[in-house]
Amino acid sequence: MPDSFGKRNRDAVKARKAAAQDERRVARNQRRNMRDTPERTPEDDTPPATEERDGGSSGERGDT
Numbered sequence: 001m002p003d004s005f006g007k008r009n010r011d012a013v014k015a016r017k018a019a020a021q022d023e024r025r026v027a028r029n030q031r032r033n034m035r036d037t038p039e040r041t042p043e044d045d046t047p048p049a050t051e052e053r054d055g056g057s058s059g060e061r062g063d064t
């Protein structure tokens with residue numbers, strides 16, 4: 001009988017499979033939560049900035 005069929009190896013395989021199953025469960029729950037709740041980005045929280053591209057006299061740039 002091969003060594004891979006021993007009781008200790010079976011326990012290790014069961015533990016490895018249980019850990020993999022748990023990781024899949026956690027990932028599945030995270031995907032469900034992401035799908036259920038709208039994703040918020042930091043840009044959503046900040047008010048829109050006014051852009052002055054006309055070269056107005058805002059004084060923010062130096063005279064270079």
